[in-house]
Amino acid sequence: MTAALADPILTAVDRCDRCGAQAYVRVVLEASGGELQFCAHHARAVESTLRPLASVWHDETSRLTDPVALAED
Secondary structure, three states: OOHHHHOOOOOOOOEOOOOOOEOOEEEEEOOOOOEEEEOHHHHHHHHHHHHHHEEEEEEOHHHHOOHHHHHHO
16 A cells, blocks of 8 residues: 555645655656655646656645645645
8 A cells, every 4th residue: 555545634734745845746657666745836836747657646635725625734
């Protein structure tokens, strides 16, 4: 079982692999099982390249505009 499946919710501790900002997208690569995390900006930048290679694309970017989620953060 991968960490992405065991702990599906991203928290403030999870950071973007490109810039260090809070991660809102977790990607598990199909071939290697490797895991990448991205902020919303970088997830959009790499989505067309990585989505075809991903077995999991866990996207929580809706939390950026959800009033309930904003109150909890």
